Amino acid sequence: MSLQYIFLFGRNPKLSYLELASYFSARHISFKPFFMEQRSALLEISDTIDAKTIVNELAGTVKIAEVLFSCKDSELKEKIEAASLYDGTSNKIIYFVEVINASPSLREHFKRHFKMIGIKALHKSLAPHTIAKTKQEYVDFILLRQGNLYYVAKTLACADPFKFKERDVSRPVIEPKIMSSIRLSRMLVNLAGLLPRATILDPFCGIGTVLQEAMLMGFDVKGVELDESRVKNCIENLKWLKESYQLKESFDVFHGDATRLSEYFAKESIDAIVTEPELGPLLKKRPSEAEAKTTIARLQALYEKFFKEASVVLKPFGRIVIVIPRFRTENFKLFDVDIEKILSEADFKIHNPTKGTAIEMSIPQIYKEEWHRIERQIYIFEKYLRH
Numbered sequence: 001m002s003l004q005y006i007f008l009f010g011r012n013p014k015l016s017y018l019e020l021a022s023y024f025s026a027r028h029i030s031f032k033p034f035f036m037e038q039r040s041a042l043l044e045i046s047d048t049i050d051a052k053t054i055v056n057e058l059a060g061t062v063k064i065a066e067v068l069f070s071c072k073d074s075e076l077k078e079k080i081e082a083a084s085l086y087d088g089t090s091n092k093i094i095y096f097v098e099v100i101n102a103s104p105s106l107r108e109h110f111k112r113h114f115k116m117i118g119i120k121a122l123h124k125s126l127a128p129h130t131i132a133k134t135k136q137e138y139v140d141f142i143l144l145r146q147g148n149l150y151y152v153a154k155t156l157a158c159a160d161p162f163k164f165k166e167r168d169v170s171r172p173v174i175e176p177k178i179m180s181s182i183r184l185s186r187m188l189v190n191l192a193g194l195l196p197r198a199t200i201l202d203p204f205c206g207i208g209t210v211l212q213e214a215m216l217m218g219f220d221v222k223g224v225e226l227d228e229s230r231v232k233n234c235i236e237n238l239k240w241l242k243e244s245y246q247l248k249e250s251f252d253v254f255h256g257d258a259t260r261l262s263e264y265f266a267k268e269s270i271d272a273i274v275t276e277p278e279l280g281p282l283l284k285k286r287p288s289e290a291e292a293k294t295t296i297a298r299l300q301a302l303y304e305k306f307f308k309e310a311s312v313v314l315k316p317f318g319r320i321v322i323v324i325p326r327f328r329t330e331n332f333k334l335f336d337v338d339i340e341k342i343l344s345e346a347d348f349k350i351h352n353p354t355k356g357t358a359i360e361m362s363i364p365q366i367y368k369e370e371w372h373r374i375e376r377q378i379y380i381f382e383k384y385l386r387h
Contacts, residue, residue, distance in 0.1 A: 002032075002046045004067035006142050006153045008098065009060050010161075013039045015187060015365040015378060016060025021353045022193040022380075023058060033359040037101050037146050041359060042067070051156035057217060059164070059186035063098070065142045065153035076150050080109040081116060083152065088137050091118065095139040096125045098155075102145035110141065128160040172240050173207050173233040180209040180276045184323075184367060184376075188274045189214045191321045191380055193353060198271035201313070203258035203306065208234035210274050212241045215249040223253035224264065231255045259305035262312040270313045276323040276376075278302065283373035285330070292327040292335040299325070300337055307346040311383060319351060320381040324364065325374045339379070351382035 009016035017036065024031055032044040039062075051064040071079045086093065095114070097107045107123060114121035122136075131138050140155035164182045168174070188210060192200065196218025202210045205223030207230055214221045215238070225231045231253055238251045256264055258277065280295040287295070303324070310320055326336040343349065354361045364377035 002044050004034075004042060004044050004070075004151075004153075005049070005051075006063075006065045006067060006144055006151065007041045007043065007061055008063040008065070008100075008142065009039045009041070010062050010159075011369075012060060012365075012367060013041075014361050015367060016058070017041055017359060018354060018361045018363075018365060018378075019058055019060045019187045019190045021357075021361075022191045023054070025353045026193040026195050033354075033357050035146055036359045037144060040100050040142070040144055042144070042146070042151065055157040055159045056163075058159075058190060059183045062159050063140070063142065063155050064157050065140075065155040067151050067153045070149050070151045072148060073150065076106065076152075077109050080152065081113050083113070085110070085113060085141070085154065086117075086119065086139055088139075090137045092120045093137045093139055094122050094124050094126065094134065095141065096123060098140070098142045100142065100144040102143055102150065106143055127162075128158040131158070167212075170244075171207075171212075171237050173237050175207050175230070175233070177282060178206050178230075180206065182209055182213065185210045185276070186213040186217075188276070188321045188323070188378070189217055189219070191378070192272040192274050192319050193351075193380075194219070194272055194319075199269075201261075201265070201270045201273045202275045203256075203261060203273065203310075204275050204277040205234055205253060206230055208237045208253065210276065211238060211251060211253070214274065215241060215247055215251060216245065218249060220250045221252075222265070222270070223251070224256040224258055224261070225253065226255070226257055228255050259302065259309055261306075261309035265313040267312055268315045268318075270318060271315055272318055273310055273314065273320045273322070275321075277306070279323065279325040279374055279376075280327070286373065287327055287329055289329050289331070289333060289335075292329050292333075295327065296335050296337060300341075303337060304342055304345060307342050307348065311347045314383045316383060316385055318383045320348065320379075320383075322379050322381070323367070324377045324379055326377055327374055336377075343381075347383055347386055348381040349384055351380045353380075 030046045034042040142153040144151040200214045200219045201222045203224040205225045211221040234253045364379045367376040
């Protein structure tokens with residue numbers, strides 16, 4: 001029996017949906033997307049899902065809720081009052097209703113429902129890491145309006161954003177100037193669309209953020225880094241990770257050059273490459289046109305060499321998930337790497353797991369926070385065989 005679910009996303013909903021689609025595709029979870037509304041998406045899924053595992057493994061999904069019913073505006077009050085919203089035994093609970101694209105005043109319907117069935121219910125939002133500590137039962141709902149229909153869903157699982165921060169600050173070695181975001185790194189790993197036990201390579205591995213997230217997802221990893229001190233730091237971080245989380249996954253990190261991968265790895269031996277490569281100099285302000293042109297020319301040459309080497313070591317249909325920068329200058333002109341030129345010289349094409357579906361995302365997806373001086377473009381490429 002197919003069920004409908006609402007997925008609530010974080011700061012980057014489009015990228016988060018792309019991550020979700022890649023994750024489901026890898027695990028052969030059949031789903032039918034209906035629509036995306038603000039930070040949420042409605043999906044119909046034919047398989048039974050483990051919502052807690054999914055929300056813990058995805059970086060961009062905040063909540064997963066099972067749809068209890070959908071109805072028109074005129075039916076909403078009656079439907080909520082008649083629904084089975086709480087099946088526990090306590091007569092005192094805390095609850096929260098996440099309202100999307102609808103009036104917050106509709107929460108009053110839930111308040112009346114609990115009053116009618118004799119439950120003292122306090123409406124309050126609790127952070128996921130505090131739910132286990134509360135002495136009262138906590139129930140979470142999503143009320144979503146799309147067009148003339150309302151969807152009422154009961155939350156099955158919430159993400160704990162503190163798990164990323166805790167892992168970030170607990171590592172033996174932290175290098176803020178070159179560190180990839182842990183949250184983005186997990187998203188990049190999931191965008192590769194692989195099942196655990198595959199081998200992921202990061203040829204610009206730095207201190208190992210992408211590699212650690214891949215290991216936590218069950219992948220064996222390999223890392224290449226040009227800076228010898230960072231190689232040592234990466235190994236130290238991954239040893240700490242393996243011991244702290246009791247991981248069985250293997251890692252191999254060594255000093256090397258991302259433009260010489262075929263010297264280190266056998267032909268067609270790597271399942272996927274996931275990386276945030278060199279993105280240019282650390283910027284304190286928007287660059288001038290001359291600075292942007294110089295940086296782009298250098299990165300273009302680096303990326304062209306890297307992609308040619310990647311096509312040698314990747315297995316057929318292996319993927320590259322990569323961050324490619326673009327620069328907006330002080331006079332707001334955009335300067336971008338020439339991806340078409342790179343693809344014309346290497347055996348790759350853009351891969352889009354949402355292509356042709358009701359919710360189709362574009363690739364690349366832009367990942368940019370307000371404080372970022374560069375715009376990160378997230379690409380997924382797939383190696384193809386020339387005839």
